Amino acid sequence: MDSNSVVSWPRLPENMDSFGLTQEHSEEVHVLAVDDSLVDRKVIERLLKILACKVTAVDSGLRALQLLGLLDEQKMPSETIVGLKVDLIITDYCMPEMTGYDLLKKIKESSTFKETPVVIMSSENVMPRIDRCLEEGAEDFIVKPVKLSDVKRLKDYMTTREVKGESQDREGNNYKRKLIDTSDVSPSSPPCISSSTLPSSPSLVDSTIRRLKMTSTE
Amino acid sequence: MNKIWLSSGVLNSQLAKTGLPLWMLGLGADLLWADMNRLLAFLFHQGVLDEQFLQLQQLQDEASPNFVSEVLNIYFHESEKLLTNLRGLLMEREYKKMEIHLNQLMGSSSSIGAKRVTNVCVAFRAATHHTNRAGCLHALEMLEHEYCYLKNKLHELFQIEQQRALVAGVRYPEQNQNQ
Numbered sequence: 253m254d255s256n257s258v259v260s261w262p263r264l265p266e267n268m269d270s271f272g273l274t275q276e277h278s279e280e281v282h283v284l285a286v287d288d289s290l291v292d293r294k295v296i297e298r299l300l301k302i303l304a305c306k307v308t309a310v311d312s313g314l315r316a317l318q319l320l321g322l323l324d325e326q327k328m329p330s331e332t333i334v335g336l337k338v339d340l341i342i343t344d345y346c347m348p349e350m351t352g353y354d355l356l357k358k359i360k361e362s363s364t365f366k367e368t369p370v371v372i373m374s375s376e377n378v379m380p381r382i383d384r385c386l387e388e389g390a391e392d393f394i395v396k397p398v399k400l401s402d403v404k405r406l407k408d409y410m411t412t413r414e415v416k417g418e419s420q421d422r423e424g425n426n427y428k429r430k431l432i433d434t435s436d437v438s439p440s441s442p443p444c445i446s447s448s449t450l451p452s453s454p455s456l457v458d459s460t461i462r463r464l465k466m467t468s469t470e
Numbered sequence: 471m472n473k474i475w476l477s478s479g480v481l482n483s484q485l486a487k488t489g490l491p492l493w494m495l496g497l498g499a500d501l502l503w504a505d506m507n508r509l510l511a512f513l514f515h516q517g518v519l520d521e522q523f524l525q526l527q528q529l530q531d532e533a534s535p536n537f538v539s540e541v542l543n544i545y546f547h548e549s550e551k552l553l554t555n556l557r558g559l560l561m562e563r564e565y566k567k568m569e570i571h572l573n574q575l576m577g578s579s580s581s582i583g584a585k586r587v588t589n590v591c592v593a594f595r596a597a598t599h600h601t602n603r604a605g606c607l608h609a610l611e612m613l614e615h616e617y618c619y620l621k622n623k624l625h626e627l628f629q630i631e632q633q634r635a636l637v638a639g640v641r642y643p644e645q646n647q648n649q
Contacts, residue, residue: 291545291578298529298537346573375577397522397581400529 281410285309286316286343286355287373292396296342296373299403305410308338313350313358316343322362338368340410342394345374345381353385360389371406373398502634509627516586518620523583539628545582546621549575553614560606565598568606572598575613587616 283305285296293309300307310316317323320338341359345352352372359365369391374381382393394402513519530537552575559568576591594609 289574289578289581290548291541292581294537294541294544295526295529295581298534301533302529302531344577346577348570375573375580396577397525397583399522399525 280304280306281339281407282306282308282337283340283342284316284319284338286311286313286341286347286352288312288344288347292344292373292398296398296403299398299400302400303403303407305407313343313347313352313355316341316355317358320359320362320365322358322365338365340369340371340406341365342371342373342406344396345372345376345385353381353388356385356388356390369410499634499637502630502637506627506630506634509623509630513623513627518584518586518623520583520585522580526582541582542624542628545578545584548578549617553617556610556613560603560610563601563603565601565606569595569598584620587613587620590616 281304283300285293285300285307287293287296287309288311290311293311297307297309308319310319314323320336341355343352343355352374356370356372359368359370366389370389371392371394372385372390373394373396375396377395385393392406394406510519526538526541552571556568556571556575559571572591572595576588576595579587579591590609590613594606594613597605597609
């Protein structure tokens with residue numbers, strides 16, 4: 253056993269658990285994950301794959317914009333990747349060259365992807381940063397380290413968007429309909445985050461974000 | 471009994487290294503399992519690891535059977551580069567660049583549940599904000615120490631797990647004939 257590897261298990265190819273997932277599966281949620289840390293990319297990729305999402309993981313905002321066809325030199329329609337379907341973009345905040353916030357802005361400025369939900373991840377529990385991202389149109393903000401419960405919450409959110417797209421006048425699911433309605437409300441005015449009665453202690457950030465989600469499901 | 475002898479022929483060289491006589495292998499698997507849990511409990515109690523490490527374990531299954539060791543190998547490789555760079559940057563008094571490296575190390579450490587390493591990174595980062603060279607030097611030494619300790623303990627954990635898997639494989643040869 254060499255000193256740099258933990259264990260000498262037989263190495264499996266990285267994409268072994270993604271066989272069977274093809275682009276023809278249009279019902280499958282496709283997530284674009286952006287993080288400069290390889291460790292975090294591996295973790296987020298695994299978390300999403302466990303929830304049966306198709307994942308494309310890139311290491312920078314620039315690479316993400318390139319994939320989405322949003323880089324300035326790609327503005328010509330013929331250079332856009334035809335049929336690229338991205339249902340969710342999840343990005344780290346702290347990245348060299350282009351932060352997650354800058355990436356968020358570029359996505360929200362585009363005509364093609366401005367409706368695509370963008371989620372920001374950060375290891376820093378900083379209220380102003382969270383507010384800034386939500387005001388810029390981020391759907392959610394996850395404090396790292398990312399857990400399965402965080403990603404599950406996003407997946408539920410993705411499902412409701414798909415339901416909205418496919419069946420506009422279905423009457424059954426009031427719960428899901430309510431989620432969709434409140435998610436259309438401008439994220440800059442959620443009642444509890446900007447409420448002055450909440451102390452701005454960093455330790456309350458987690459419960460604040462969760463509370464936003466809870467009140468929108470009443 | 472015959473089945474055990476047949477399948478163990480292939481594994482004989484590895485079995486010899488565990489030092490366990492064949493008849494004890496059934497007991498061996500349970501003892502090793504207990505050892506592993508004892509070490510894990512110790513590491514949690516000492517605050518070396520936190521629940522994020524357990525989250526990693528939960529992400530490992532038949533579809534991704536080596537997930538934990540793959541992630542940890544990447545972590546070790548990246549961390550060692552970062553630590554080497556940090557020492558160089560400290561000599562050059564490059565506090566801003568050190569902060570960037572520390573953010574990276576902090577992020578990946580917290581993602582694998584390395585709580586003590588993460589905490590030292592936080593303290594180290596504070597020292598860079600004050601451009602406190604002595605404080606940074608001390609923090610770097612602590613960081614290197616904590617990282618080495620973590621790596622050694624995780625190696626130990628995986629060695630026990632590897633032995634346990636080998637031994638469990640011999641105990642139930644019918645299930646492992648296709649390996």
